[in-house]
Amino acid sequence: DGIIPFYGKHQAGIITPMQDFICMGAFDLTTASLDDVRKLFQSWTAAAARLTAGKTADEESGSPHLPPADTGESAGLNPMRLTITFGLGASFFDERFGLSGKRPAALVDLPRFNSDEIRKEWSGGDVVVQVCANDPQVAFHALRNLARIARGKAVLHWVQEGFQRTGAADPSGSTPRNLMGFKDGTNNPKVSDPAVADEVVWVQPSDEPAWMTGGSYMVMRRIRMRIEVWDRSALDDQENTFGRHRDSGAPLGKTNEFDDLELDRKDANGNPVIPVNSHVALAHMEGKVKILRRGYSYSSGLDARTGQLDAGLLFICFNRDPRKQFIPMQQKLASVDLLNEYITHVGSGLYACLPGASEGGYIGDTLF
Ligand code: HEM
Numbered sequence: 001d002g003i004i005p006f007y008g009k010h011q012a013g014i015i016t017p018m019q020d021f022i023c024m025g026a027f028d029l030t031t032a033s034l035d036d037v038r039k040l041f042q043s044w045t046a047a048a049a050r051l052t053a054g055k056t057a058d059e060e061s062g063s064p065h066l067p068p069a070d071t072g073e074s075a076g077l078n079p080m081r082l083t084i085t086f087g088l089g090a091s092f093f094d095e096r097f098g099l100s101g102k103r104p105a106a107l108v109d110l111p112r113f114n115s116d117e118i119r120k121e122w123s124g125g126d127v128v129v130q131v132c133a134n135d136p137q138v139a140f141h142a143l144r145n146l147a148r149i150a151r152g153k154a155v156l157h158w159v160q161e162g163f164q165r166t167g168a169a170d171p172s173g174s175t176p177r178n179l180m181g182f183k184d185g186t187n188n189p190k191v192s193d194p195a196v197a198d199e200v201v202w203v204q205p206s207d208e209p210a211w212m213t214g215g216s217y218m219v220m221r222r223i224r225m226r227i228e229v230w231d232r233s234a235l236d237d238q239e240n241t242f243g244r245h246r247d248s249g250a251p252l253g254k255t256n257e258f259d260d261l262e263l264d265r266k267d268a269n270g271n272p273v274i275p276v277n278s279h280v281a282l283a284h285m286e287g288k289v290k291i292l293r294r295g296y297s298y299s300s301g302l303d304a305r306t307g308q309l310d311a312g313l314l315f316i317c318f319n320r321d322p323r324k325q326f327i328p329m330q331q332k333l334a335s336v337d338l339l340n341e342y343i344t345h346v347g348s349g350l351y352a353c354l355p356g357a358s359e360g361g362y363i364g365d366t367l368f
Contacts, residue, residue, distance in 0.1 A: 002078050002134070006049040008356040009214050011363070013083030014318050015191040015201060018176075019132040022162040022296045022314065023139040024220070025147065026089070026125025026349065028156040038368055040153045044086070044129075045362035048142075054079035057145040059188060070124055071148065074141040079182025080134040084142055086363045087128040087218050087351030104209050106217055106321045107352045113345065122222045128318070130218070134167060158347070160222065162296025162314040175249060175257065177180035179297050179311055180230055180342070181243055183249035184286065186257055187280070189290045200290045200325075201318050203355075211366040214355030216318045219291075219326045222298070222347030225312035226244040226306040230342045241338040243278030251280070279339045282332050291317040291325050312343065322350060 004012050029037060047057045054077075056070035065335060093103035112118075120204050129146055133139040142160075147156055165174040179185040191197040198204060203212040229239070239245055249257035253265060253273040263281050265273045299311040319325035334340070357363045 002081050003053055004079075004081050004083050006052040006084070007359050008355045010202065011085045011156050011215070011353055012052070013085035013130055013132055014216055014218075014294075014353065014358075015197050016081075016083055016132075018164070018185075018294055019081050019083070019139075020134045020164055020166045021132065021136045021139045022316075023131045023133075023136070024161070024162070024314070024316075025129050025131075025143050025145045025159040026157045027129070027147075027150060028157045029092075029096070029126045029154045030097055031153045034224075034368055035101075036153050037097060038362075038364070040150060041086075041364040041368075042362045043149050044146055045357055045364075047145060048084040048086075048363075049337055049359075051083075051142045051145065052079060052082045052084060054082075057149065067335060071141065074138050077135065077138055082131070082133040082138055082140045082142060084146070085130040085132075085218075085353060087130070087353040089125050089128065089351050091124060092126045095368070099368065100208060102211070104212055104352055106207075106212075106323055107350060108323060108327075110219075110322075110348055110350050111327065113330055115334060115340060116345050116348070117359060118348045119346055122158050122160070124349055127154065128218065128220070128349060128351045136161070136163070142310060160298060160300075160314055160347075162298045164296055171318075178313060179225055179227065179299075180238070180242075182238075182244065182246055183257060184295075186244075186249055187261070187284075188293055194285045199320075201292050201320060203320055207320065212355065213366075216320065216353045217322050217326075218349075218351045218353050219315070219317050219319070219322060219344050220347070220349040220351070221313075221315040223313045223315050224310065224344045224346050226342050226344070227309055227311060240275050240278060241342070243274040243280040252278075275338065277336045279333070279337055282337055283329060285329055285332070289325055289329055291319045291329065293317045318353070324338055 058069035060069050090107050093100050129144045131139045175183040175185050189196050189200050201216050203215050205213050249260045295313050295315040298314045303310040354363050
């Protein structure tokens with residue numbers, strides 16, 4: 001019936017198969033008291049557990065003289081596979097709450113990558129909340145009520161919504177296409193296999209710090225696409241940019257989407273069939289470095305300066321240690337990827353997504 005359990009060893013919304021919509025926000029804490037932060041996470045946990053089960057954010061008092069406990073726009077709606085995932089940014093560990101000694105070494109300040117044009121208003125935040133659901137109103141409702149609960153303790157720093165094709169538009173559930181028209185997600189690691197999820201996504205007991213065991217690091221990059229330039233480029237340029245065919249999603253020179261990438265194959269003239277600087281050739285990292293991508297398309301209306309669409313990819317990925325996974329990968333991509341002609345990274349964040357909570361506990365209880 002569309003309910004994804006909230007409580008568990010890991011937070012939902014990480015290896016959970018993707019929903020159709022995302023409504024994501026980052027908060028800055030306005031309180032200076034760790035006790036307030038703890039209370040906030042306790043309230044958020046209780047609300048998130050209720051919302052993901054299809055209930056209101058809190059029990060209604062029934063009094064006509066009080067504002068309702070829930071904003072009401074999801075009344076009567078199914079939970080639609082709602083998940084709510086919490087993460088902590090590096091700024092959470094500054095001097096305010098006395099937790100600076102607990103900052104994970106893996107929660108680095110991301111380096112500046114080649115051609116980054118990162119803007120503060122789309123980046124960072126003390127706490128990130130990723131809300132995903134198969135209905136945009138259900139997703140918005142959850143983030144809105146969490147913001148409401150945070151009143152007096154935290155304010156929103158940025159909000160970004162995203163989408164992909166819905167399950168109704170593609171009942172077969174084939175790989176969704178991004179706004180460049182290419183199938184996106186084909187070669188994601190198969191995290192339904194617990195051994196793969198442990199290797200790529202989940203912080204292990206042997207990793208530091210212990211309070212992150214069972215958690216994961218989330219990278220968010222708001223990547224603007226230069227859609228107009230892309231739309232004017234020839235199909236073979238587009239396909240060489242990614243290293244895959246547009247229609248089938250197959251590696252260049254092959255016919256099926258899930259055929260193996262064979263990066264060392266040469267054509268009759270001895271040139272690689274898949275260009276060495278194509279996106280997949282580089283991102284493949286010789287098969288040695290993997291991340292779990294879970295991004296959505298975004299469209300944020302018009303860029304008034306240029307009269308063009310402000311649209312692209314709300315890139316989200318999860319990894320066990322960004323110093324060994326996302327960062328080296330993005331360093332490689334940022335320098336030579338053919339795709340760079342058509343994209344600009346304009347927002348950025350790295351967040352420590354806490355382990356899951358058990359009933360009676362709360363998200364964050366391993367740390368504060
Ligand atoms: C593969 C699109 C940014 C990492 C792909 C594929 C497409 C794609 C179409 C091929 C299909 C697939 O396997 O999913 C895009 C677009 C981006 C973008 C449009 C920006 C707007 C990034 C970034 C990273 C990344 C920033 C990580 C730093 C990967 C990886 C693969 C991949 C790891 C799979 C490579 C393999 O086959 O082993 N991407 N991508 N992508 N991308 Fe991206």
